[in-house]
Amino acid sequence: MKEELKLELDKIIETSNNNITITDENGIILRSNPQHWTMYGLETGSYIGKSVYDLEKEGILSPSINALVLKEKKIVRILQHTKLGKVIMSTGYPVFNQEGRLIRAISYSQDQTEIVKLQEQYNQLQVKIAGFQTEVEELREKDASKRPLLFRSTSMQQIFKTLPRVAVTDAAILFLGESGVGKSTLARHIHDLSGRQKEPFIEVNCSTIPETLFESAMFGYEPGSFTGALKAGKQGLIEQAAQGTLFLDEIGELPLNMQVKxxxxxQERKLMRIGGKKELHVNFRLITATNQDLKQMVDEGKFRLDLYYRLNVIPIHIPSLKERKDDITILLKHYLQLLNTKYKVSKKMHPSTYDLLIHYEWPGNVREMENLLERLILTIEDDMILPNHLPFELKKNIKEISNSSWGHVKESIEKLKLKDALEEVELEFLSRAYKQCKTTYEMAEYLGISQPTIIYKLKKYKDKLSI
Incomplete structure (x- = not known):
């Protein structure tokens, strides 16, 4: 029977996923996995009968987990570093006889090298991500400084009369409007006008975070909450906005389960991290934005009515560019100048190109305008941006407007002599420039000529100019 038990025990030790070493009370190895010693850079062989104290002195075990168990007479867990650079997780247990005397030490060891490397890589990645987040925030701040709030339209003037009044309160603001109208820029403007301007401004696009990660991203988690979690836990985005402003863009994309939370x-100004046991008090100003009809989403059961009322305290509708054509010229000039400086070029826009872009619908709004001008700056070789440089899709959409706009001019010059026809066209351009621009300097830039020439031509045509 004893022989059978010995065979069973040997087979268990030999086939165990853990590397097992059993020593007596003097540290002499009684049993051990044959493969155990390969982790330490030694050939597979029997170390039965050798002393763990001698192996410690030789630097093979550094330190010996069994020796520590025999010394401390309790469960011990350590990380061992071998000469091969491996990291071994070892746990040792004391074995006492009926009289309470320590008679054995049993240890289990696992090679944790790859796991430790992965953890180090993960930690390095987290450091990089934190660095990237800082860089992104700095770039956002720089970008915000490059996105001045330019407008002439009456609708935008009214909005900017309202913003300072609501900025000094903590009332929830809901920006409504199409994509690309500048809702995030206005949200930051509100933050800069508020008493929280020196605190964090945390911007979250609800449409870019996977639903499975949304809760941990927003609420954070405690250490060991789930596989892959940081040992120290992590603050959520709501916590990061403490004392500052939390801006939730595309709020209509917020999952229903997250809407409840x-x-x-x-309501309570409290939150609990994933895996947490106590609630944390939070103080932040909430601004949200959407291009969707939240009320319709409520009717369809896609958005909570109670949350809708919480967010819709001060709704502000940002009109699209096609609704405020007075702003198009000034924005075109601004982005043209900004991109010329950025790419160290000096592109100019032909008046006819200005005219076409002013009549364009701009479905992508300010974002589309900036992207279009950047593409033109980078792709055309000429210094003058002409109508034929515009993308085909854009020209197709404004062809009818352009034709009707110039129809009366074409009719009026068909029967004129060259001199008179040129004057008629010049009058048309001057009239358009006068309506679009506030000063003669702006008119000169719009038409691509000098300011003295503008003054001369205004005097020349003062009796004929329709202004």
């Missing part, structure tokens, strides 16, 4: 935070 966000509502609770807004």
């Amino acid at each position: 966000l509502l609770k935070v807004l």
